[in-house]
Amino acid sequence: MSAAPLQYLLHAAGPASAPAYRLGWALIALVMAVIVVIAALLLGGLMRRREPPPSGARAALPPDSGGLHWIVIGTGISTVALFGALVAAMVTLESVASPPREPGLTIDVTAYDWWWKIDYPDALDPSRSFVTANEIHIPVGVPVRVELRSADVIHTFWAPKLAGKTEMIPGQTNVQWIEADAPGIYRGQCSQFCGSQHAHMAFEVVAEPQARFDAWRDAQRRGAQAANAPGVRSGQRIFADRCAGCHAVRGTSAAGMQAPDLTHLASRRLIAAGQMTNTPEHRLDWIAHAQRIKPDSLMPSIALSASDAVALDAYLSTLQ
Ligand code: HEC
Structure with missing residues (x-):
């Protein structure tokens, strides 16, 4: 299990986040290509020298060099590139909208100013449901459905290596899914300004092999041990x-x-x-x-x- 749970934005660690990262890098590559091409054209223009007009003569306008077709080509390329980006964004949104398999687990996360209540409901046997806070445990390689609610103001659930952001709106239930490819601790954070301690409203997702997750869940289901000493x-x-x-x-x-x-x-x-x-x-x-x-x-x-x-x-x- 990794020791340093960085909230690192530049790597994906699960199938709910990987498509968005690929799209992000593709868009960065596209933007860089545009910058390089524009810079090259600009430099070319700056360095092109024309014969100075004879002294005393008015500078004549250069003959029409057929600039219109460059405008058409430039606009055409931009339109195709932007349309391609739009299609890629739609395909990405669709691919992260729902998990590839039935979620193996459903948890409810309720945001409070400034902490997270985590419910593990058991629909078949409510006596096996339990509640914890600020630390979500999930089994590795299993899609987990996360129902998101808020107890007070608007918050946003964001564990960047596992999935995109989803808002938590009072009176409404939004649904997100997360899945971790490998065991580890994945940091998350409220990403919607929710008051003075917004920046101090973090949580951790601990992804574990199924057997360890089951052991954790069994331990959490039990009440506190009796205080005897x-x-x-x-x-x-x-x-x-x-x-x-x-x-x-x-x-x-x-x-x-x-x-x-x-x-x-x-x-x-x-x-x-x-x-x-x-x-x-x-x-x-x-x-x-x-x-x-x-x-x-x-x-x-x-x-x-x-x-x-x-x-x-x-x-x-x-x-x-
Ligand atoms: C008026 C309500 C209130 C009282 C009384 C109170 N707490 Fe809290 N406590 C909270 C709230 C709210 C939080 C969450 C704060 C946050 O993280 O923003 C909290 C957080 C905590 C946490 C951190 C839990 C976690 O998982 O991060 C501990 C530990 C804690 N309280 C212990 C105590 C103890 C021990 C007492 C009694 C001596 C106590 N609290 C009394 C409201 C209360």
């Missing part, structure tokens, strides 16, 4: 007091719906929609200084005593 139990009580109004931890009484589900928080690579790696220090920093790290975020900065912070972190670390 005394330090952990007091952490859970603090969580119930200070955090459960917004955050849910399945398998406990914490059932807040307005914030990321934290049932398996410790299994995620990053927190706060891609802002920090998920270490105990960063988690406590985020809890104490959410408003400094993401000003205006709907997570308040929460002051905890040193002993409460230790207990809360012991509890959060059990949310594997």
Whole structure:
């Protein structure tokens, strides 16, 4: 699995994005060819010398050299090239509109200011559905249908190596599909300005071989393990007091719906929609200084005593 999940625009990593990249390069080649031809003609014109008129004589206009047919040729070539680009764009749009095979999986992504709720619904057995946040897992080589919604304003779902952009519009469901050719972490980002923390609204798509994906999904379906150790139990009580109004931890009484589900928080690579790696220090920093790290975020900065912070972190670390 690649260690550096760059949000790299110049490579495609799946069949929903590859046609658009090919089209992009073809259009760049076309534009470069136009620049080279125009520059060559311009240079040729500048360097062509004409005999200067005899001194005192008025410069005579050059005889009509039949320029009209050059205009016709130039316009004709441009028209054919632009029409070709139009056809190529239509063919590309059509080829990425729907996956080549039935999607093997459907997930729902709902955008919130400024994080992503990820639902894995199970139509046959709703008790196997689960919710997570900011980290999407998919099996490699399988088309995945992604239903896109917004809880507040217009956002845009964009994982550039896997697919083009699709808007997420309040009150509407848009559908995108993604597929990864190889295991790896593919970074994504909201690409529609959605408020002050728009730039800090990232997510990751983790593509894994089917067996690893299945193991991840089975683990996510389970509720949180029971908090048995005394330090952990007091952490859970603090969580119930200070955090459960917004955050849910399945398998406990914490059932807040307005914030990321934290049932398996410790299994995620990053927190706060891609802002920090998920270490105990960063988690406590985020809890104490959410408003400094993401000003205006709907997570308040929460002051905890040193002993409460230790207990809360012991509890959060059990949310594997
Ligand atoms: C008023 C609602 C609210 C309360 C109370 C609250 N949070 Fe949050 N929390 C949020 C929101 C909203 C986010 C998403 C913020 C963002 O990324 O923009 C969040 C994000 C987080 C994240 C990052 C999750 C992820 O997957 O990226 C952690 C960890 C977290 N909160 C822990 C806590 C803890 C621990 C407490 C209690 C001490 C707490 N929160 C209290 C609303 C709340």
